[in-house]
Amino acid sequence: MAGKKNLLSDYSQGRFFCELMGTRKDAGTGGLQAHIAKRLSRMSLDGLRRRAAAAERELYNLGITFTVYTEADAIDRILPFDVLPRVISAADWDIIERGSKQRIQVINQFLHDIYHDQKILKDKVIPRSLVTGNENFRKEMMGVDLPGNTYVHIYGVDLVRDETGTFKVLEDNGRTPSGVSYVVENRHLMLRTFPDLMEGIGIRPVSDYGLRLRQALAQVAPKGIEEEAAQVALMSPGIYNSAYFEHVFLAREMGVPLVEGRDLVVEDDKVYMKTTAGLERIHVVYRRINDDFIDPEAFNKKSMLGVKGIMRAYAKGNVTLANAIGTGVADDKAVYAYMPRITRYYLDEDPIIDNVETHICREKQGLEYTCDNIRKLVVKPVGEAGGYGVLIGPRATKADIDKRLRELRRDPSNYISQPVINLSVVPTLTPQGIQPRHVDLRPFVVTGRSTWVLPGGLSRVALKKGSLIVNSSQGGGSKDTWVLEE
Amino acid sequence: MTQNWLARFADNIFWLARYMERAENLARVIDVTETHARNRSGVQDWTAILEMNTDLKRFRDTYGNPDLGSVLQFYIIDRTNPTSIASNIANARENARTIRHLISTEMWTQLNVLNTECSDLKKRDITPRRVSGVCQAVKQACQAHAGITEGTLYQDEGWCFYGIGKSIERADQTSRLIDIGYRRIMLSGYEIGDRALDPLWTTLLRSAAGYQAFRRAKPIRMRPEEVLGFLVADSAFPRSLYAALSETQYYLMRLFNYHQIGTVREALAAVDDIRAKLVSTDPGQLIKSGVHGPLDELQQELIVVTNHLRRDCFGHKS
Numbered sequence: 001m002a003g004k005k006n007l008l009s010d011y012s013q014g015r016f017f018c019e020l021m022g023t024r025k026d027a028g029t030g031g032l033q034a035h036i037a038k039r040l041s042r043m044s045l046d047g048l049r050r051r052a053a054a055a056e057r058e059l060y061n062l063g064i065t066f067t068v069y070t071e072a073d074a075i076d077r078i079l080p081f082d083v084l085p086r087v088i089s090a091a092d093w094d095i096i097e098r099g100s101k102q103r104i105q106v107i108n109q110f111l112h113d114i115y116h117d118q119k120i121l122k123d124k125v126i127p128r129s130l131v132t133g134n135e136n137f138r139k140e141m142m143g144v145d146l147p148g149n150t151y152v153h154i155y156g157v158d159l160v161r162d163e164t165g166t167f168k169v170l171e172d173n174g175r176t177p178s179g180v181s182y183v184v185e186n187r188h189l190m191l192r193t194f195p196d197l198m199e200g201i202g203i204r205p206v207s208d209y210g211l212r213l214r215q216a217l218a219q220v221a222p223k224g225i226e227e228e229a230a231q232v233a234l235m236s237p238g239i240y241n242s243a244y245f246e247h248v249f250l251a252r253e254m255g256v257p258l259v260e261g262r263d264l265v266v267e268d269d270k271v272y273m274k275t276t277a278g279l280e281r282i283h284v285v286y287r288r289i290n291d292d293f294i295d296p297e298a299f300n301k302k303s304m305l306g307v308k309g310i311m312r313a314y315a316k317g318n319v320t321l322a323n324a325i326g327t328g329v330a331d332d333k334a335v336y337a338y339m340p341r342i343t344r345y346y347l348d349e350d351p352i353i354d355n356v357e358t359h360i361c362r363e364k365q366g367l368e369y370t371c372d373n374i375r376k377l378v379v380k381p382v383g384e385a386g387g388y389g390v391l392i393g394p395r396a397t398k399a400d401i402d403k404r405l406r407e408l409r410r411d412p413s414n415y416i417s418q419p420v421i422n423l424s425v426v427p428t429l430t431p432q433g434i435q436p437r438h439v440d441l442r443p444f445v446v447t448g449r450s451t452w453v454l455p456g457g458l459s460r461v462a463l464k465k466g467s468l469i470v471n472s473s474q475g476g477g478s479k480d481t482w483v484l485e486e
Numbered sequence: 487m488t489q490n491w492l493a494r495f496a497d498n499i500f501w502l503a504r505y506m507e508r509a510e511n512l513a514r515v516i517d518v519t520e521t522h523a524r525n526r527s528g529v530q531d532w533t534a535i536l537e538m539n540t541d542l543k544r545f546r547d548t549y550g551n552p553d554l555g556s557v558l559q560f561y562i563i564d565r566t567n568p569t570s571i572a573s574n575i576a577n578a579r580e581n582a583r584t585i586r587h588l589i590s591t592e593m594w595t596q597l598n599v600l601n602t603e604c605s606d607l608k609k610r611d612i613t614p615r616r617v618s619g620v621c622q623a624v625k626q627a628c629q630a631h632a633g634i635t636e637g638t639l640y641q642d643e644g645w646c647f648y649g650i651g652k653s654i655e656r657a658d659q660t661s662r663l664i665d666i667g668y669r670r671i672m673l674s675g676y677e678i679g680d681r682a683l684d685p686l687w688t689t690l691l692r693s694a695a696g697y698q699a700f701r702r703a704k705p706i707r708m709r710p711e712e713v714l715g716f717l718v719a720d721s722a723f724p725r726s727l728y729a730a731l732s733e734t735q736y737y738l739m740r741l742f743n744y745h746q747i748g749t750v751r752e753a754l755a756a757v758d759d760i761r762a763k764l765v766s767t768d769p770g771q772l773i774k775s776g777v778h779g780p781l782d783e784l785q786q787e788l789i790v791v792t793n794h795l796r797r798d799c800f801g802h803k804s
Contacts, residue, residue: 062591063583063598195632239584252587263492275490276643276799 080477099353136328202485204455211254216448266309362413493801503651505578509630
């Protein structure tokens with residue numbers, strides 16, 4: 001191909017790890033990935049753009065949209081979709097799969113422990129106040145036994161890759177991880193738009209997610225309910241929730257009723273749904289609604305979305321909630337920082353996928369390091385979500401840094417710090433042609449009697465040049481994620 | 487493992503069907519009025535449609551005296567008017583969105599695309615020259631919806647509630663068409679059997695998509711009592727009141743017997759009564775007594791059926 005101009009010949013990955021080409025050094029040599037790169041490079045930019053436009057139109061037509069409600073109107077938006085796939089080799093996937101399974105095992109053990117004997121607190125591996133003082137800690141869960149001791153049935157782990165291509169855990173999502181509908185729909189879209197690109201390449205299937213999830217949830221039905229007889233339901237806050245499309249997707253793929261709080265009643269501490277023929281028992285609820293809204297009797301009194309009495313049914317073991325109540329402690333940013341130690345404590349193993357190096361400012365050493373190196377660190381408040389209050393050292397003004405230093409001295413335990421991570425890049429179709437854009441990965445992990453990792457995941461890509469922020473609210477899009485068979 | 491639908495979703499699919507049926511009928515009526523319904527001096531009669539839908543007052547409040555442009559706007563693209571085609575399609579789509587996991591992807595996609603097309607319509611798309619094309623496109627899209635539904639929707643109890651919604655709405659629409667068409671004839675100044683009225687009878691039949699079917703059934707001439715009898719009680723014409731309600735009855739029976747949903751009992755009894763009344767209707771007598779009273783009564787009875795369903799099957803309190 002030397003000398004001849006093609007689609008990828010102007011592509012330059014810079015100093016980052018590239019998901020298609022590898023490290024800078026081994027760029028584009030050998031393996032199936034190189035084969036895919038070669039196929040891609042033969043396509044024309046115009047042809048690619050035409051197919052991208054067709055794919056986007058299809059997303060609208062299929063209504064794979066989230067709805068933004070304004071006072072006057074309801075506007076349907078799509079999550080921007082980039083047609084160039086993100087490819088993961090079988091060897092890399094092996095690490096991800098083992099690492100995710102290990103992590104969810106640890107999280108489930110941790111949650112069981114803190115809601116029972118609290119050994120880990122007694123052994124002072126993690127500060128007690130961080131756990132029991134956490135706003136997501138639910139004292140109602142103390143001593144409650146769950147089928148299979150599983151707390152997090154559906155887990156999403158946010159992974160990033162540094163310059164060497166090493167995977168790191170950036171965040172745990174143990175409450176209601178979302179985005180799996182895009183994993184499956186993106187694949188279907190690619191199968192329709194790029195059959196030629198996929199021909200003859202072994203890509204692991206993702207479309208049996210619903211079946212697997214349904215099976216796993218039936219396995220954790222209340223005691224005495226056979227897996228075959230378990231009635232599973234998906235609980236949504238309703239049609240005005242921006243993720244309603246995903247709730248519909250999940251209910252459809254699982255083949256279960258999609259219920260809202262108003263469709264359910266609790267009688268004799270058992271949960272029923274209102275059907276055309278009267279009340280029918282439900283055994284397992286996959287709820288896409290937060291802890292504090294699920295039962296106005298137990299938590300937020302004003303919740304209109306929940307079901308009165310469902311916590312009583314839950315505590316009696318008459319219904320399984322997935323995920324369990326009180327799992328938010330485990331995906332807290334401050335608790336995250338302790339996850340490597342928690343892993344060693346329960347399993348006596350090192351984490352297979354490590355955290356991003358994290359300095360815990362409530363510890364003297366971490367605080368000193370953070371203050372001394374603040375210009376090259378990202379400093380995050382532990383209690384905030386959605387990037388709020390994050391200081392990015394290299395891009396901050398002197399005034400911002402001084403302010404944060406004062407805050408660190410005053411309330412160190414509210415902060416953690418991490419080095420700025422140079423996320424890996426992936427070839428992406430932009431108005432300027434094919435260019436590198438930063439990407440992360442959220443694999444989905446399902447735990448019933450055993451654990452299964454969906455071979456794929458949500459690849460979120462920062463469409464703005466140079467941006468490290470992949471969130472859809474800030475100009476992020478998504479890609480199909482191919483896990484290769486071999 | 488349950489096969490029964492959530493009460494709320496049965497409500498959604500019932501209304502999905504009704505809104506689609508309404509949109510189709512409205513598109514047909516606008517098209518027919520625009521093309522055929524001129525009075526003796528060749529002026530189109532738009533107040534009739536407004537009266538048929540009991541929209542006249544609401545219309546005047548916003549638009550003043552009806553003229554072609556404003557009526558078309560009101561009935562095709564005005565989203566603040568709940569009875570416009572755009573509103574009906576949007577409502578159908580919103581109901582479909584709620585039960586998207588229960589209907590086929592093909593049903594959903596077609597309706598989603600139709601909704602986008604309808605909400606994109608501008609005033610310039612519904613000029614007199616173009617409006618017939620728009621109405622035909624809407625009508626065909628609604629018929630495509632019916633075909634996709636027939637060919638892809640799983641025929642469980644939700645399908646029955648869909649069929650009930652569709653047929654009740656159809657009966658309601660046909661009764662309104664007869665009422666208003668007949669009124670137009672009465673106001674024309676001719677004697678009821680006069681041949682000069684033939685175009686008005688034809689228009690009435692066309693607005694119910696029944697002109698060709700009627701010609702096949704009664705090829706000789708246009709007798710008023712035969713036109714009425716056809717629209718009220720012909721068992722082979724799918725939009726007659728009798729045929730529509732026979733369909734309602736079929737789906738209710740299926741729910742009752744096959745799906746063992748006892749909660750439809752009262753709705754079923756009410757539909758049986760209406761059908762019995764329709765069978766014994768004498769069109770000649772109807773002409774003597776006037777159609778408005780009996781048709782108004784029928785519309786009230788259809789509301790009673792809907793209310794039975796609301797309370798007994800859809801989980802509404804009243």
